[in-house]
Amino acid sequence: MSEASMSLSATNSPVSSTIGTPDRDYEETIIRPKQGWIGVDWRELISHRELLLFLVWRDVKVKYKQAIFGAAWAIVVPLVSVLIYTIIGKFAGFANRTVTVNGVPTPYPVYIYAGLLPWLFLQTAINGGGLSLVNNQPLLSKIYLPRLFIPTAMIGSACVDFFMSSIVFTLMILYYVVQTQGTFTPSWQIVFIPGLIALMMIGALGTAYLLSALTVMFRDLRFIIPFITQLGIWLTAVVYPQTIFTVPQKTADGQIVRDIHGNAVLVADYRDWLALNPFAGIVQGFRSAILGEPWQWTQLIGSIVLCSLLFVLGLFYFKRVERRFADIA
């Protein structure tokens, strides 16, 4: 029962010695139909890791090559998005419903950016990851390579954008710290960010595996996926505060009753329903970690469970249909 890998460097000795040396150990690749659910050949992935880096590098390079602004877009896109959603928030009245931390309201652009930072990454995973296989058809039909790398590389290039965007966000936070003369500061909970990033990666990879394989099998998804992300930004409560899913207590004359920290006293709270969305816990988690809002534990646990499921399901579905990619693509 072998899924031999194609190039284990151990046997890669000079070719001239192959003539007339019958007993040399050649690595054996056995080609046979595979049945049922197929495991992941981790050894093969590791031995081909350079290829993954090349594919990431290609995606990054190609993305910004033709644009006049080039890589500046990695910064401009989140900034403009923040600007747009800040304006929408001011007009729609979301802006004054943010959670107040220690009596200090979070500057609304920072609040929006804290949610957009993970969301823009997840959006690339859904859009780009989903189309990654159908857009790289020659890599499926003309050559063999570990196909898991194709959606993985798309996530890899999204990481580069995420990194640049994080730097911009850091600068923005610094600006507001200075501007508010230190009344607004990021929370100590920011130390939990690496864990949230890990969770975000797992969710993104799972989504990319699942959607890329499904898109090969069902081309209709090409048209459906853009709607998923357009709807997703609202369903995941990225660009408005989650407090709109709560009902504040009001006085007889319509004033919101506030506690000593300046936060509304709630008569009903429907936020836990967001736990059904695998990404809501991640987006809210980023806000809690960076801005110091209270953790939404139900959502966070929901994200951990659903993202893990998504990853396992995505991986196994991908492996399951991988053997038919070249026949279909």
Place this chain on the structure above:
Amino acid sequence: MSKPAISIEHISKAYRIGLAQQSDSFASTVKSLLKKPLKTLRKFNEDYSSGQDVYWALKDVSFEVERGEVLGLIGRNGAGKSTLLKVLSRIVEPTSGHAIMRGRVSSLLEVGTGFHPELTGRENIYLNGAILGMKRSEIKRKFDQIVEFSEVGKFLDTPVKRYSSGMYVRLAFSVAAHLEPEIMIVDEVLAVGDAAFQQKCLGKMSDVMRQGRTIIFVSHSMDAIASLCSSVVHLRKGCASEKMSVEAGIRSYLDEAAAGDNLPLSQKPRTIQIDNHPPVFHDLKIRGQDGPTVMIPVGTRVGFDVTLRNFADVPGHLTLGIGLNNVRGQRVALFHTEYHKGLTFRGVDELTLHCDVESLPLVPGTYTIDLVLADGYNMLEKVERAGQIEVVFNDILGTGKLPNGKQSVVVLPCTWSN
């Protein structure tokens, strides 16, 4: 006794025909998932090798390739050559049977797989090298060689979308040519670039072969097969022949080609024909020095018997031309009634014209035959590839050597002195 480098045992590959092979429609799947959930889910797991609308691209193919052997895979379009290469390259999975590859495999089914038009030549060398399975250090080491071989040095930092197609192909092939696998699977990628570069590629290929690499090589050029391969397998509608000598393989291939386009001459497509008139060319027979054959040794007799029918109503002084074209599509000989005999003829119900060529001094290779019926300067009916002959080696110069198709068109005896 060492194990063969490649053992192929009972490999078969089925494709579902028609719509079913394309990706299933989302709507239909959702519908059937709602209607009969269990059955649909089971269908996902079903092995679709049974059933009627199935096309067997490969049927029970078995053979072995020894280490250091260069095996030519020949067959007509649709015979399953490319499918077999894809199975051996692990791109598609066989439906049944198995194959064992012993050694590091590289496959080259297309030049420039993964090339990105926006990236520069330099960047694409690295990317393509990695996709073909080279390590970064390996590409770095061979980088200069690759650039030199490709002759695109000046444009290394230009995006390849600005390359001419020739430059593109040269760069792509150069990367591939510097792979060092133990087993190499090559589709007809040599048919790229201009003649000079093709020559260079063939040279590189034979270098590779001298290094003891095991190679499976697909080509429609019998010339390339003859000059590169040590044995041949002939695929016919998915079935593989025994492994044969190159000579026997080419003969078997040409016999098949002669037996069909499977169409008799009267039904072959016409490049030109008389309006509202049934075809005139009815039959073409080829004779060698010992009777009917398609194998003509260099410098020996060949005859063509052309039968024309149902053209009593075609007016004018008619002429017949028999043209021979080499594999590059170059016209190398014309036998014409008017030029050779001052002969014209009138339309009748049936007429067979015999053309005898005392000696055919063409270099070895495959030649296709064109037939042209004309009236003065007007072509009335023309059939391209009405038949073909294979000119085979014959030691007419007495040295055991002959110029090949890349070096010359004809073989003319001469004397040397000093």
